[in-house]
Amino acid sequence: MAGVKDDQPLEIQKKQYKQMVDGVRPRPALARNVFRAFVVGGLIALIGQFLINFYQGRGLPLTEAGAAASATLVFLAALLTGLGIYDEIARFAGAGSIVPITGFANSMVAPAMEYRGEGLVLGVGARLFTIAGPVLVFGIVTAWAAALLYYFFR
Numbered sequence: 055m056a057g058v059k060d061d062q063p064l065e066i067q068k069k070q071y072k073q074m075v076d077g078v079r080p081r082p083a084l085a086r087n088v089f090r091a092f093v094v095g096g097l098i099a100l101i102g103q104f105l106i107n108f109y110q111g112r113g114l115p116l117t118e119a120g121a122a123a124s125a126t127l128v129f130l131a132a133l134l135t136g137l138g139i140y141d142e143i144a145r146f147a148g149a150g151s152i153v154p155i156t157g158f159a160n161s162m163v164a165p166a167m168e169y170r171g172e173g174l175v176l177g178v179g180a181r182l183f184t185i186a187g188p189v190l191v192f193g194i195v196t197a198w199a200a201a202l203l204y205y206f207f208r
Contacts, residue, residue, distance in 0.1 A: 091150030
């Protein structure tokens with residue numbers, strides 16, 4: 055390593071190495087990243103609100119309009135992930151693309167798309183639930199336990 059001598063104590067070598075690394079490490083553009091995350095996350099929320107208003111305008115009550123909007127956002131995120139567009143959005147927006155419902159849909163579909171060469175069952179089907187599987191199992195078991203507690207202690 056340039057600037058670090060082998061005959062110096064290890065602690066001094068570590069400090070010198072850290073100074074060298076800190077000198078060449080790129081500084082993240084924090085303001086730009088926060089702005090992009092805010093704008094893209096806000097746009098996703100805006101699309102969600104538009105969908106709720108759209109479904110309510112078609113006669114659905116608020117709760118059903120919310121469910122339909124959520125399903126539409128999941129479908130759109132999965133479709134965009136399959137087309138490779140969601141990854142570009144995520145690269146631009148960073149954390150702004152991890153809005154819970156679209157980020158979850160993306161995290162479900164991305165592994166499946168990566169292993170699609172292994173076939174529909176062992177590739178796509180097996181990988182589709184690598185992220186969603188534990189979430190679903192935990193949710194189902196928790197709901198079952200809550201129902202039992204409610205039944206016995208009401």
